[in-house]
Amino acid sequence: MRLTYFLARNAQNGSYTISALTSFNAGKSLLVNNNQWQALYTPVCMQTHPLHLMTREANSSDYFIAIDEQSSAVNSQHGEALFDAKGNPSLFLNSQQKLLESDLKNDYQTYQFTQEVARLGLIKNIDIVLQFEQGETQTIQGLSTVDEDKLQTLDSNTIAELQKKGYLSVLNSMLISLFQLNALVKLHNQHSDLKPLKQIKLELSRDSHAL
Template identity: 50%
Template sequence: MAELIELSSKQHANLKVNIHAEADFASNQHVMNLRVSEVGMSVSSFPVFFTRNPQNGEWGISAVTSFEAGKNLFVESQQWTATYKPNGMQTYPLYLMRSPKNDNSYTIGIDESNPVFSIEEGEQFFDLDGKATPYLHQKTKLLEADIKNDMQTYEFTKHIDSLNLFKAIDLLVSYENGTVQTLKGLHTIDEDKLQALTAEQLFELNRKGYLSPIHAMLLSIYQLNLLVNKNNANTDFLPVKNIKLEINRPNHI
Protein backbone atom coordinates (compact mmCIF):
# COMPACT_ATOMS: atom_id res chain seq x y z
CA MET A 1 0.00 0.00 0.00
CA ALA A 2 1.24 3.49 -0.83
CA GLU A 3 1.93 5.94 1.97
CA LEU A 4 -1.21 7.33 3.53
CA ILE A 5 -1.80 10.94 4.49
CA GLU A 6 -4.45 12.29 6.82
CA LEU A 7 -7.70 13.38 5.20
CA SER A 8 -8.06 17.12 5.81
CA SER A 9 -10.96 19.52 5.21
CA LYS A 10 -8.43 22.19 4.22
CA GLN A 11 -6.15 20.13 2.00
CA HIS A 12 -8.92 18.03 0.48
CA ALA A 13 -11.83 20.46 0.45
CA ASN A 14 -12.68 19.73 -3.20
CA LEU A 15 -11.62 16.09 -3.35
CA LYS A 16 -14.15 13.63 -4.74
CA VAL A 17 -14.36 9.86 -5.14
CA ASN A 18 -15.44 8.03 -8.29
CA ILE A 19 -18.93 6.61 -7.72
CA HIS A 20 -17.76 3.22 -9.02
CA ALA A 21 -14.73 3.08 -6.71
CA GLU A 22 -16.09 0.34 -4.46
CA ALA A 23 -17.08 -1.99 -7.30
CA ASP A 24 -13.85 -1.36 -9.20
CA PHE A 25 -11.90 -2.17 -6.05
CA ALA A 26 -13.77 -5.45 -5.58
CA SER A 27 -13.71 -6.46 -9.25
CA ASN A 28 -10.24 -8.03 -9.10
CA GLN A 29 -10.57 -9.77 -5.73
CA HIS A 30 -11.46 -13.45 -5.78
CA VAL A 31 -11.31 -13.52 -1.97
CA MET A 32 -12.46 -10.66 0.25
CA ASN A 33 -11.55 -10.07 3.88
CA LEU A 34 -14.31 -10.27 6.48
CA ARG A 35 -14.67 -9.76 10.22
CA VAL A 36 -16.45 -12.26 12.43
CA SER A 37 -19.27 -9.72 12.92
CA GLU A 38 -19.97 -9.98 9.18
CA VAL A 39 -20.15 -13.77 8.88
CA GLY A 40 -23.88 -14.10 9.56
CA MET A 41 -24.72 -11.65 6.76
CA SER A 42 -21.98 -12.74 4.36
CA VAL A 43 -23.03 -16.38 4.15
CA SER A 44 -26.23 -15.29 2.40
CA SER A 45 -24.05 -14.60 -0.64
CA PHE A 46 -20.67 -16.33 -0.39
CA PRO A 47 -18.86 -19.43 0.77
CA VAL A 48 -16.80 -18.26 3.76
CA PHE A 49 -13.53 -19.80 4.94
CA PHE A 50 -10.67 -19.17 7.31
CA THR A 51 -7.41 -18.04 5.73
CA ARG A 52 -3.95 -17.41 7.15
CA ASN A 53 -1.75 -14.41 6.47
CA PRO A 54 1.53 -15.79 5.04
CA GLN A 55 3.48 -12.79 6.36
CA ASN A 56 2.52 -12.81 10.04
CA GLY A 57 0.69 -16.14 10.40
CA GLU A 58 -2.46 -14.52 11.75
CA TRP A 59 -5.82 -16.08 10.98
CA GLY A 60 -8.52 -14.22 9.11
CA ILE A 61 -11.90 -14.83 7.52
CA SER A 62 -12.49 -14.59 3.78
CA ALA A 63 -15.38 -14.73 1.35
CA VAL A 64 -14.62 -16.54 -1.91
CA THR A 65 -16.06 -14.59 -4.84
CA SER A 66 -14.77 -16.58 -7.82
CA PHE A 67 -12.61 -19.53 -8.80
CA GLU A 68 -10.18 -17.40 -10.81
CA ALA A 69 -7.59 -15.10 -9.25
CA GLY A 70 -8.12 -11.44 -10.10
CA LYS A 71 -11.82 -11.86 -10.89
CA ASN A 72 -15.04 -11.36 -8.94
CA LEU A 73 -18.34 -12.91 -10.00
CA PHE A 74 -20.35 -10.35 -8.03
CA VAL A 75 -19.25 -7.29 -10.01
CA GLU A 76 -21.09 -6.73 -13.28
CA SER A 77 -20.87 -3.54 -15.34
CA GLN A 78 -19.28 -1.74 -12.39
CA GLN A 79 -22.20 -2.73 -10.14
CA TRP A 80 -22.11 -4.89 -7.01
CA THR A 81 -24.71 -7.66 -7.32
CA ALA A 82 -24.42 -9.62 -4.06
CA THR A 83 -26.89 -9.26 -1.22
CA TYR A 84 -24.14 -8.35 1.22
CA LYS A 85 -21.33 -5.84 0.70
CA PRO A 86 -18.23 -6.53 2.86
CA ASN A 87 -17.12 -3.71 5.15
CA GLY A 88 -13.68 -3.62 3.56
CA MET A 89 -15.37 -2.70 0.32
CA GLN A 90 -17.74 -0.19 1.93
CA THR A 91 -14.90 1.79 3.53
CA TYR A 92 -12.72 1.92 0.40
CA PRO A 93 -10.81 4.14 -0.50
CA LEU A 94 -10.43 5.29 3.12
CA TYR A 95 -8.23 3.67 5.76
CA LEU A 96 -7.56 3.97 9.46
CA MET A 97 -4.09 5.28 10.24
CA ARG A 98 -2.18 6.38 13.31
CA SER A 99 -2.74 10.05 13.92
CA PRO A 100 0.36 12.10 13.04
CA LYS A 101 -0.50 14.27 16.05
CA ASN A 102 -1.11 11.50 18.59
CA ASP A 103 0.29 7.95 18.39
CA ASN A 104 -2.47 6.72 20.70
CA SER A 105 -5.32 7.68 18.38
CA TYR A 106 -6.47 6.98 14.86
CA THR A 107 -7.50 9.20 12.00
CA ILE A 108 -8.74 8.76 8.41
CA GLY A 109 -6.05 8.29 5.79
CA ILE A 110 -6.04 8.27 1.99
CA ASP A 111 -3.60 7.44 -0.78
CA GLU A 112 -3.59 10.63 -2.84
CA SER A 113 -2.14 8.82 -5.85
CA ASN A 114 -5.18 6.54 -6.11
CA PRO A 115 -6.91 7.27 -9.46
CA VAL A 116 -10.37 7.02 -7.84
CA PHE A 117 -9.82 10.57 -6.54
CA SER A 118 -10.45 13.71 -8.56
CA ILE A 119 -11.83 17.22 -8.18
CA GLU A 120 -14.18 16.97 -11.16
CA GLU A 121 -16.97 14.60 -10.16
CA GLY A 122 -18.00 11.97 -7.66
CA GLU A 123 -18.82 11.69 -3.95
CA GLN A 124 -17.46 14.61 -1.96
CA PHE A 125 -15.86 14.37 1.50
CA PHE A 126 -16.59 17.91 2.71
CA ASP A 127 -19.34 20.45 2.12
CA LEU A 128 -18.85 24.14 1.40
CA ASP A 129 -18.47 24.85 5.12
CA GLY A 130 -15.70 22.29 5.47
CA LYS A 131 -17.90 19.86 7.38
CA ALA A 132 -17.99 16.15 6.69
CA THR A 133 -20.65 15.05 4.20
CA PRO A 134 -23.05 12.16 4.99
CA TYR A 135 -20.84 10.05 2.67
CA LEU A 136 -17.77 10.68 4.85
CA HIS A 137 -19.76 10.27 8.07
CA GLN A 138 -20.91 6.81 6.99
CA LYS A 139 -17.44 5.62 6.07
CA THR A 140 -15.90 7.08 9.22
CA LYS A 141 -18.44 5.24 11.37
CA LEU A 142 -17.58 1.94 9.66
CA LEU A 143 -13.84 2.51 10.02
CA GLU A 144 -14.17 3.31 13.71
CA ALA A 145 -16.18 0.10 14.22
CA ASP A 146 -13.40 -1.84 12.47
CA ILE A 147 -11.08 -1.37 15.45
CA LYS A 148 -13.45 -3.33 17.67
CA ASN A 149 -14.36 -5.78 14.89
CA ASP A 150 -10.72 -6.59 14.16
CA MET A 151 -10.12 -7.37 17.82
CA GLN A 152 -13.22 -9.57 17.97
CA THR A 153 -12.05 -11.45 14.88
CA TYR A 154 -8.59 -11.94 16.37
CA GLU A 155 -10.06 -13.31 19.61
CA PHE A 156 -12.46 -15.56 17.68
CA THR A 157 -9.80 -17.14 15.46
CA LYS A 158 -7.38 -17.41 18.38
CA HIS A 159 -9.96 -19.39 20.36
CA ILE A 160 -10.71 -21.67 17.39
CA ASP A 161 -6.98 -22.28 16.96
CA SER A 162 -6.54 -23.08 20.66
CA LEU A 163 -9.14 -25.86 20.26
CA ASN A 164 -7.36 -27.17 17.15
CA LEU A 165 -10.56 -26.89 15.12
CA PHE A 166 -9.09 -25.62 11.85
CA LYS A 167 -9.13 -28.06 8.95
CA ALA A 168 -7.13 -27.22 5.82
CA ILE A 169 -8.87 -28.00 2.54
CA ASP A 170 -8.10 -27.72 -1.16
CA LEU A 171 -10.80 -26.68 -3.60
CA LEU A 172 -10.40 -28.57 -6.88
CA VAL A 173 -12.18 -26.88 -9.76
CA SER A 174 -12.62 -28.97 -12.92
CA TYR A 175 -13.44 -27.05 -16.08
CA GLU A 176 -15.31 -28.24 -19.16
CA ASN A 177 -12.13 -27.91 -21.22
CA GLY A 178 -10.43 -30.57 -19.10
CA THR A 179 -8.21 -28.31 -17.00
CA VAL A 180 -8.21 -28.52 -13.21
CA GLN A 181 -7.38 -25.64 -10.89
CA THR A 182 -6.64 -26.04 -7.19
CA LEU A 183 -7.42 -23.27 -4.73
CA LYS A 184 -5.22 -23.64 -1.67
CA GLY A 185 -4.97 -21.83 1.62
CA LEU A 186 -8.60 -22.37 2.65
CA HIS A 187 -9.60 -23.71 6.06
CA THR A 188 -12.91 -24.65 7.60
CA ILE A 189 -14.05 -26.12 10.91
CA ASP A 190 -13.22 -29.75 11.59
CA GLU A 191 -16.70 -31.05 12.43
CA ASP A 192 -15.42 -34.27 14.01
CA LYS A 193 -13.26 -32.30 16.44
CA LEU A 194 -16.12 -29.89 17.07
CA GLN A 195 -18.42 -32.77 18.03
CA ALA A 196 -15.71 -34.22 20.28
CA LEU A 197 -15.41 -31.09 22.41
CA THR A 198 -16.36 -31.34 26.06
CA ALA A 199 -19.57 -29.83 27.38
CA GLU A 200 -17.50 -27.14 29.07
CA GLN A 201 -15.72 -26.23 25.84
CA LEU A 202 -18.99 -26.06 23.93
CA PHE A 203 -20.53 -23.96 26.68
CA GLU A 204 -17.63 -21.52 26.43
CA LEU A 205 -17.98 -21.29 22.64
CA ASN A 206 -21.65 -20.56 23.06
CA ARG A 207 -21.04 -18.05 25.87
CA LYS A 208 -18.65 -16.11 23.68
CA GLY A 209 -21.13 -16.13 20.78
CA TYR A 210 -18.83 -18.23 18.61
CA LEU A 211 -21.13 -21.16 17.78
CA SER A 212 -23.33 -19.10 15.45
CA PRO A 213 -20.51 -17.98 13.11
CA ILE A 214 -18.99 -21.46 13.25
CA HIS A 215 -22.19 -23.12 12.04
CA ALA A 216 -22.82 -20.34 9.53
CA MET A 217 -19.39 -20.87 7.98
CA LEU A 218 -19.93 -24.61 7.77
CA LEU A 219 -23.27 -24.14 6.00
CA SER A 220 -21.80 -21.50 3.69
CA ILE A 221 -19.80 -24.20 1.89
CA TYR A 222 -23.00 -24.96 -0.03
CA GLN A 223 -22.71 -21.48 -1.57
CA LEU A 224 -19.98 -22.96 -3.76
CA ASN A 225 -22.89 -24.18 -5.88
CA LEU A 226 -23.98 -20.56 -6.29
CA LEU A 227 -20.49 -19.66 -7.50
CA VAL A 228 -20.60 -22.46 -10.06
CA ASN A 229 -23.97 -21.26 -11.36
CA LYS A 230 -22.84 -17.62 -11.55
CA ASN A 231 -19.59 -18.68 -13.19
CA ASN A 232 -21.31 -20.76 -15.85
CA ALA A 233 -23.85 -18.03 -16.57
CA ASN A 234 -21.03 -15.59 -17.38
CA THR A 235 -19.45 -16.03 -20.80
CA ASP A 236 -16.29 -14.24 -19.62
CA PHE A 237 -15.45 -17.21 -17.39
CA LEU A 238 -14.42 -20.75 -18.27
CA PRO A 239 -17.38 -23.13 -17.71
CA VAL A 240 -16.95 -25.25 -14.58
CA LYS A 241 -17.78 -28.95 -14.82
CA ASN A 242 -17.61 -29.75 -11.11
CA ILE A 243 -15.86 -28.87 -7.87
CA LYS A 244 -14.46 -31.04 -5.12
CA LEU A 245 -13.24 -30.36 -1.59
CA GLU A 246 -10.24 -32.35 -0.42
CA ILE A 247 -8.59 -32.38 2.98
CA ASN A 248 -5.13 -30.85 2.69
CA ARG A 249 -2.79 -33.24 4.46
CA PRO A 250 0.85 -32.45 5.34
CA ASN A 251 2.14 -34.59 2.47
CA HIS A 252 -0.49 -33.38 -0.01
CA ILE A 253 0.92 -31.81 -3.17
Protein backbone atom coordinates (compact mmCIF):
# COMPACT_ATOMS: atom_id res chain seq x y z
CA MET A 1 0.00 0.00 0.00
CA ARG A 2 1.13 3.54 -0.75
CA LEU A 3 1.15 6.20 1.96
CA THR A 4 -0.69 9.50 2.33
CA TYR A 5 1.65 12.35 3.20
CA PHE A 6 0.89 15.52 5.13
CA LEU A 7 2.85 18.43 6.48
CA ALA A 8 2.95 18.63 10.27
CA ARG A 9 4.20 21.59 12.26
CA ASN A 10 6.77 21.28 15.04
CA ALA A 11 5.20 22.89 18.12
CA GLN A 12 8.62 23.84 19.53
CA ASN A 13 10.20 25.72 16.63
CA GLY A 14 7.34 26.22 14.17
CA SER A 15 9.04 24.41 11.30
CA TYR A 16 7.29 21.81 9.17
CA THR A 17 8.09 18.18 8.56
CA ILE A 18 6.52 15.57 6.29
CA SER A 19 4.58 12.76 7.94
CA ALA A 20 2.58 9.80 6.71
CA LEU A 21 -0.88 9.03 8.08
CA THR A 22 -1.12 5.36 9.07
CA SER A 23 -4.33 5.36 11.11
CA PHE A 24 -7.31 7.43 12.21
CA ASN A 25 -6.80 6.27 15.81
CA ALA A 26 -3.95 7.34 18.09
CA GLY A 27 -1.54 4.56 19.05
CA LYS A 28 -2.61 2.23 16.24
CA SER A 29 -1.19 1.63 12.77
CA LEU A 30 -3.35 0.09 10.07
CA LEU A 31 -0.21 -0.70 8.08
CA VAL A 32 1.02 -3.35 10.50
CA ASN A 33 -0.43 -6.83 10.14
CA ASN A 34 0.91 -9.80 12.14
CA ASN A 35 3.90 -7.64 13.11
CA GLN A 36 4.67 -7.07 9.41
CA TRP A 37 4.85 -3.62 7.79
CA GLN A 38 2.48 -3.53 4.79
CA ALA A 39 3.41 -0.28 3.01
CA LEU A 40 5.70 -0.12 -0.02
CA TYR A 41 8.07 2.33 1.70
CA THR A 42 9.70 1.42 5.00
CA PRO A 43 10.82 4.46 7.06
CA VAL A 44 14.51 4.52 7.98
CA CYS A 45 13.65 4.74 11.68
CA MET A 46 12.02 1.31 11.36
CA GLN A 47 15.00 -0.11 9.48
CA THR A 48 17.52 1.10 12.06
CA HIS A 49 15.56 0.63 15.30
CA PRO A 50 16.79 0.49 18.09
CA LEU A 51 19.80 2.50 16.88
CA HIS A 52 19.80 6.31 16.75
CA LEU A 53 22.18 9.14 15.90
CA MET A 54 22.78 11.55 18.77
CA THR A 55 25.03 14.47 19.68
CA ARG A 56 26.57 15.37 23.01
CA GLU A 57 25.82 19.06 22.54
CA ALA A 58 23.04 21.00 20.86
CA ASN A 59 23.76 22.12 17.26
CA SER A 60 26.86 19.92 17.18
CA SER A 61 27.81 17.97 14.05
CA ASP A 62 29.69 15.39 16.11
CA TYR A 63 27.27 12.47 15.93
CA PHE A 64 27.54 9.07 17.54
CA ILE A 65 25.35 5.97 17.46
CA ALA A 66 23.24 5.27 20.53
CA ILE A 67 21.13 2.19 21.26
CA ASP A 68 17.89 1.82 23.16
CA GLU A 69 18.89 -0.92 25.58
CA GLN A 70 15.29 -1.28 26.79
CA SER A 71 14.10 -2.35 23.35
CA SER A 72 12.98 -5.94 22.92
CA ALA A 73 15.17 -6.05 19.80
CA VAL A 74 18.32 -5.93 21.96
CA ASN A 75 19.68 -9.25 23.23
CA SER A 76 22.93 -11.18 23.51
CA GLN A 77 21.70 -14.52 22.13
CA HIS A 78 20.72 -14.07 18.48
CA GLY A 79 20.35 -11.54 15.67
CA GLU A 80 22.93 -9.23 14.10
CA ALA A 81 26.13 -8.59 16.05
CA LEU A 82 27.10 -4.94 16.53
CA PHE A 83 30.80 -5.67 17.01
CA ASP A 84 33.18 -8.36 15.80
CA ALA A 85 35.45 -10.54 17.96
CA LYS A 86 38.07 -7.75 18.05
CA GLY A 87 35.58 -5.15 19.26
CA ASN A 88 35.38 -3.34 15.94
CA PRO A 89 32.04 -2.25 14.43
CA SER A 90 30.48 -5.09 12.47
CA LEU A 91 29.46 -4.84 8.81
CA PHE A 92 25.87 -4.65 10.04
CA LEU A 93 26.60 -1.71 12.35
CA ASN A 94 28.48 0.10 9.58
CA SER A 95 25.54 -0.33 7.21
CA GLN A 96 23.14 0.97 9.86
CA GLN A 97 25.36 3.98 10.44
CA LYS A 98 25.28 4.81 6.73
CA LEU A 99 21.49 4.57 6.77
CA LEU A 100 21.27 6.89 9.77
CA GLU A 101 23.65 9.43 8.25
CA SER A 102 21.73 9.35 4.96
CA ASP A 103 18.49 9.90 6.85
CA LEU A 104 20.02 12.90 8.61
CA LYS A 105 20.85 14.46 5.24
CA ASN A 106 17.31 13.73 4.07
CA ASP A 107 15.94 15.51 7.15
CA TYR A 108 17.89 18.63 6.22
CA GLN A 109 16.67 18.44 2.62
CA THR A 110 13.11 18.13 3.93
CA TYR A 111 13.69 21.22 6.09
CA GLN A 112 14.88 23.17 3.04
CA PHE A 113 11.88 21.99 1.03
CA THR A 114 9.29 22.91 3.68
CA GLN A 115 10.92 26.30 4.26
CA GLU A 116 10.63 27.12 0.56
CA VAL A 117 7.06 25.83 0.32
CA ALA A 118 6.05 27.90 3.36
CA ARG A 119 7.78 31.00 1.94
CA LEU A 120 5.75 30.65 -1.25
CA GLY A 121 2.52 30.31 0.73
CA LEU A 122 1.81 26.83 -0.62
CA ILE A 123 0.76 25.32 2.70
CA LYS A 124 -2.84 25.16 3.86
CA ASN A 125 -3.98 23.78 7.20
CA ILE A 126 -6.75 21.20 7.01
CA ASP A 127 -8.99 19.08 9.20
CA ILE A 128 -9.84 15.47 8.47
CA VAL A 129 -13.50 14.94 9.33
CA LEU A 130 -14.38 11.31 10.01
CA GLN A 131 -18.00 10.30 9.48
CA PHE A 132 -18.88 6.96 11.07
CA GLU A 133 -21.65 4.69 9.88
CA GLN A 134 -23.58 5.18 13.14
CA GLY A 135 -23.77 8.92 12.54
CA GLU A 136 -20.96 10.12 14.80
CA THR A 137 -18.27 12.49 13.58
CA GLN A 138 -14.70 13.09 14.70
CA THR A 139 -12.15 15.64 13.55
CA ILE A 140 -8.38 15.17 13.22
CA GLN A 141 -6.58 18.51 13.41
CA GLY A 142 -3.00 19.71 13.18
CA LEU A 143 -2.23 18.60 9.62
CA SER A 144 -1.45 20.60 6.49
CA THR A 145 -1.22 19.86 2.81
CA VAL A 146 -0.22 21.56 -0.43
CA ASP A 147 -2.43 24.43 -1.55
CA GLU A 148 -3.10 23.26 -5.10
CA ASP A 149 -4.92 26.45 -6.09
CA LYS A 150 -1.94 28.63 -5.12
CA LEU A 151 0.47 26.21 -6.79
CA GLN A 152 -1.36 26.66 -10.08
CA THR A 153 -1.11 30.46 -9.86
CA LEU A 154 2.70 30.57 -9.56
CA ASP A 155 4.54 32.32 -12.36
CA SER A 156 6.62 30.34 -14.85
CA ASN A 157 9.96 31.39 -13.31
CA THR A 158 8.95 30.13 -9.88
CA ILE A 159 7.66 26.87 -11.34
CA ALA A 160 10.93 26.43 -13.22
CA GLU A 161 12.91 27.01 -10.03
CA LEU A 162 10.80 24.46 -8.15
CA GLN A 163 11.35 22.01 -10.97
CA LYS A 164 15.10 22.63 -10.92
CA LYS A 165 15.28 21.93 -7.17
CA GLY A 166 13.18 18.77 -7.52
CA TYR A 167 10.42 20.27 -5.38
CA LEU A 168 7.66 20.31 -7.99
CA SER A 169 7.50 16.53 -8.25
CA VAL A 170 7.36 16.27 -4.44
CA LEU A 171 4.47 18.74 -4.28
CA ASN A 172 2.53 16.83 -6.94
CA SER A 173 3.27 13.50 -5.24
CA MET A 174 1.88 14.83 -1.95
CA LEU A 175 -1.30 15.94 -3.69
CA ILE A 176 -1.71 12.58 -5.45
CA SER A 177 -1.11 10.73 -2.17
CA LEU A 178 -4.34 12.18 -0.75
CA PHE A 179 -6.28 9.67 -2.85
CA GLN A 180 -4.74 6.90 -0.72
CA LEU A 181 -6.98 8.00 2.15
CA ASN A 182 -9.75 5.89 0.60
CA ALA A 183 -7.52 2.81 0.86
CA LEU A 184 -6.84 3.67 4.50
CA VAL A 185 -10.60 3.82 5.13
CA LYS A 186 -10.97 0.33 3.65
CA LEU A 187 -8.22 -0.98 5.92
CA HIS A 188 -9.86 0.69 8.89
CA ASN A 189 -13.19 -0.98 8.14
CA GLN A 190 -11.53 -4.41 8.03
CA HIS A 191 -10.88 -4.16 11.79
CA SER A 192 -13.90 -5.33 13.75
CA ASP A 193 -12.60 -3.60 16.90
CA LEU A 194 -12.83 -0.16 15.25
CA LYS A 195 -15.99 1.84 14.61
CA PRO A 196 -16.76 1.51 10.88
CA LEU A 197 -16.26 4.64 8.78
CA LYS A 198 -18.79 5.80 6.21
CA GLN A 199 -16.59 8.44 4.64
CA ILE A 200 -13.98 11.11 5.36
CA LYS A 201 -13.75 14.73 4.26
CA LEU A 202 -10.87 17.17 4.04
CA GLU A 203 -11.84 20.66 5.16
CA LEU A 204 -9.92 23.90 5.46
CA SER A 205 -9.05 24.33 9.11
CA ARG A 206 -11.15 26.91 10.92
CA ASP A 207 -8.71 27.37 13.79
CA SER A 208 -5.63 28.40 11.85
CA HIS A 209 -4.45 29.64 8.50
CA ALA A 210 -1.69 28.75 6.12
CA LEU A 211 1.53 30.79 6.14
